[in-house]
Amino acid sequence: MSSDKLMKLSLSLNGSSKVIVEFGMGDGRLLKKFVEKGSDIKLKTNITTPTYVGIELDRKQFEVAEGHLKINENVILLNASFEEVLPMFPDGTIDQILDVLPDPEFIDKPNQKRWQSFYETVYSKLKTGGLLRLVTEITNDLLEPIEDEAYYNWVNWLSGVFRSIGFTIRDCIDRAPHEYSTRCLTQFMGDPERIRIVTLDLVKGHHEL
Numbered sequence: 001m002s003s004d005k006l007m008k009l010s011l012s013l014n015g016s017s018k019v020i021v022e023f024g025m026g027d028g029r030l031l032k033k034f035v036e037k038g039s040d041i042k043l044k045t046n047i048t049t050p051t052y053v054g055i056e057l058d059r060k061q062f063e064v065a066e067g068h069l070k071i072n073e074n075v076i077l078l079n080a081s082f083e084e085v086l087p088m089f090p091d092g093t094i095d096q097i098l099d100v101l102p103d104p105e106f107i108d109k110p111n112q113k114r115w116q117s118f119y120e121t122v123y124s125k126l127k128t129g130g131l132l133r134l135v136t137e138i139t140n141d142l143l144e145p146i147e148d149e150a151y152y153n154w155v156n157w158l159s160g161v162f163r164s165i166g167f168t169i170r171d172c173i174d175r176a177p178h179e180y181s182t183r184c185l186t187q188f189m190g191d192p193e194r195i196r197i198v199t200l201d202l203v204k205g206h207h208e209l
């Protein structure tokens, strides 16, 4: 991370503005919407201007996002892995984290051991009352329609893992938030029977934001 970005980050962590982080922001179109509205990830606008941190590993996607967002003072964009960036935050310093359609290695069953410890770190970096919003999907290997039973079993399993980390499930909806538009959501939502989505609002502790 460049020294000016590090400086910006540490200033925002020591200041009074909210800190909002997006993992795997892709081309940054959703982050751009928050920045333009000055909103949080729930599109709530009556807050002091937050500091937004967008993280994306893929160089090409990152450059597109940078093109959309670079002139904004309160935005820090990092072409890096969130696994490397997250430990740089002191514990209890992030207000909200958004994770829209993480890659399977960060959410699917076979990789649980790996990603569970990553989300334990996420938990420690959030402020008490802080929100992790996870939008993720289930498909099956044969790309058949996902029946309700399989869908709800999966949601229960996923919710249980996050509860075991310490999160409270504040909200669970069986789709992506209506106000969200991303490159991958547009693709995935074209096949709602085979790709079923859940949005989990996971809060650290028991407090409302």
Ligand SMILES: C[S@@+](CC[C@H](N)C(=O)[O-])C[C@H]1O[C@@H](n2cnc3c(N)ncnc32)[C@H](O)[C@@H]1O
Residues within 6 Å of the ligand: 023, 024, 025, 026, 027, 055, 056, 057, 058, 061, 080, 081, 082, 083, 099, 100, 101, 102, 103, 182, 183, 184, 185
């Ligand atoms: C399925 S895409 C979703 C992108 C975007 N959120 C969307 O909805 O269009 C997953 C994204 O996560 C990024 N990614 C995967 N591993 C990452 C990591 N360790 N750190 C940062 N970004 C990562 C990928 O490059 C990709 O852009």
